[in-house]
Amino acid sequence: MASRALSTSLRGRTRVDVGGEEGVVPLNALELEVIELFVNGVKLLGIPKSVGEIYGLLFISPEPLPLDELVARLKISKGSASQGLRSLRHLGAVRAVYVAGDRRDFYEAVAELKPLASGFIKEQLEPHLDTGGQRLVRLRELAEDEAMQGSDREVGEFYRDRVERLGKWERKARQLLPLIRKFLG
Amino acid sequence: MASRALSTSLRGRTRVDVGGEEGVVPLNALELEVIELFVNGVKLLGIPKSVGEIYGLLFISPEPLPLDELVARLKISKGSASQGLRSLRHLGAVRAVYVAGDRRDFYEAVAELKPLASGFIKEQLEPHLDTGGQRLVRLRELAEDEAMQGSDREVGEFYRDRVERLGKWERKARQLLPLIRKFLG
DNA sequence: TAATTTGTTCAGTTTAATTTGAACAAATTG
DNA sequence: CAATTTGTTCAAATTAAACTGAACAAATTA
Numbered sequence: 211m212a213s214r215a216l217s218t219s220l221r222g223r224t225r226v227d228v229g230g231e232e233g234v235v236p237l238n239a240l241e242l243e244v245i246e247l248f249v250n251g252v253k254l255l256g257i258p259k260s261v262g263e264i265y266g267l268l269f270i271s272p273e274p275l276p277l278d279e280l281v282a283r284l285k286i287s288k289g290s291a292s293q294g295l296r297s298l299r300h301l302g303a304v305r306a307v308y309v310a311g312d313r314r315d316f317y318e319a320v321a322e323l324k325p326l327a328s329g330f331i332k333e334q335l336e337p338h339l340d341t342g343g344q345r346l347v348r349l350r351e352l353a354e355d356e357a358m359q360g361s362d363r364e365v366g367e368f369y370r371d372r373v374e375r376l377g378k379w380e381r382k383a384r385q386l387l388p389l390i391r392k393f394l395g
Numbered sequence: 396m397a398s399r400a401l402s403t404s405l406r407g408r409t410r411v412d413v414g415g416e417e418g419v420v421p422l423n424a425l426e427l428e429v430i431e432l433f434v435n436g437v438k439l440l441g442i443p444k445s446v447g448e449i450y451g452l453l454f455i456s457p458e459p460l461p462l463d464e465l466v467a468r469l470k471i472s473k474g475s476a477s478q479g480l481r482s483l484r485h486l487g488a489v490r491a492v493y494v495a496g497d498r499r500d501f502y503e504a505v506a507e508l509k510p511l512a513s514g515f516i517k518e519q520l521e522p523h524l525d526t527g528g529q530r531l532v533r534l535r536e537l538a539e540d541e542a543m544q545g546s547d548r549e550v551g552e553f554y555r556d557r558v559e560r561l562g563k564w565e566r567k568a569r570q571l572l573p574l575i576r577k578f579l580g
Numbered sequence: 581t582a583a584t585t586t587g588t589t590c591a592g593t594t595t596a597a598t599t600t601g602a603a604c605a606a607a608t609t610g
Numbered sequence: 611c612a613a614t615t616t617g618t619t620c621a622a623a624t625t626a627a628a629c630t631g632a633a634c635a636a637a638t639t640a
Binding site: 348368 | 423424425428429431432435436438439441454455457506508519520523526527530533534537538540541549550553554557560561563564567570571574575578579
């Protein structure tokens with residue numbers, strides 16, 4: 211029932227009812243601004259808006275929040291909230307918190323840069339690098355074929371150089387990622 | 396007329412006609428693989444597929460190519476090719492090349508990691524950091540308001556800490572970007 | 581154990597991003 | 611200078627991504 215949720219997360223606030231859902235505290239200016247900041251931020255990382263909204267609200271909430279309240283305050287569907295929380299958990303950007311006397315799962319934002327960056331690198335960047343690395347193997351063969359069968363020696367050399375270059379890029383990227391983690395750590 | 400374009404870019408190749416447009420050389424296995432690699436790559440950076448296709452084909456082409464041929468070989472519209480080349484120029488990922496006796500603009504890929512990374516950082520990342528920085532100013536005010544007017548001292552401190560933390564993230568990011576450029580240089 | 585609460589899943593819908601293609605302007609050619 | 615070539619622009623169509631909501635399962639409560 212809603213009132214129990216409220217007793218947790220509205221602790222010490224005057225409940226002002228402005229049209230919206232019964233007993234739902236609308237987002238205040240600070241919350242709105244933080245959420246917008248994160249929505250923009252995650253867009254840059256190719257992460258959906260709703261995920262940014264959820265993380266943003268958790269980030270600026272002094273108390274952990276349950277799915278219910280994310281749905282009510284952000285006005286997103288239960289489905290979005292559930293999926294969004296899943297990806298945030300998966301990224302290590304959110305942490306489940308036990309709240310006594312309430313069987314819902316509460317969440318709080320992981321607000322340290324290091325684990326956030328590590329999660330993003332591990333979940334989003336490294337898998338891409340891995341598939342890229344596999345492609346490179348095939349690419350070397352194809353370039354070799356082309357270089358052998360092609361009539362033009364120069365062109366063959368060009369293909370070899372290009373593929374080699376891609377290999378260098380991949381190695382650079384693999385060196386760079388741990389460097390970034392260290393810098394942010 | 397198409398034959399002139401071909402005389403430039405099909406130099407020394409046997410023209411095999413397989414159904415498609417008259418006189419258009421279909422993408423070979425190497426080209427397809429490289430293009431696919433770049434399409435995946437740019438997706439990660441939030442850049443549209445067609446831009447990845449264009450860059451990929453230019454990257455693996457020993458000769459610079461004109462818009463015409465990108466359209467024909469990639470089977471994309473003139474509009475996409477034009478816009479795609481524009482963003483690639485803007486990113487510094489492509490370079491216009493003069494070809495004697497042909498009034499079309501020819502392009503070749505910029506294939507050095509450093510300028511590519513610099514372009515991406517300057518065009519895509521830094522603008523975001525700047526708008527983020529502006530938001531932070533406003534955010535500090537809002538957090539201060541909230542901290543003052545709010546009844547709870549702890550909560551006020553929490554808000555201050557959160558906003559301060561965002562400031563720290565921004566500074567870290569601003570330090571990190573030049574570091575990345577140096578590493579790739 | 582029936583009813584309720586909580587959270588997940590996924591087919592269908594909505595929204596946002598990308599691509600197309602036609603109209604246009606500018607440059608070049610004959 | 612009329613015709614052609616080259617490239618751009620932008621409204622409309624298409625495609626891809628995200629979101630919704632209803633159905634469901636699992637856990638809890640009465």
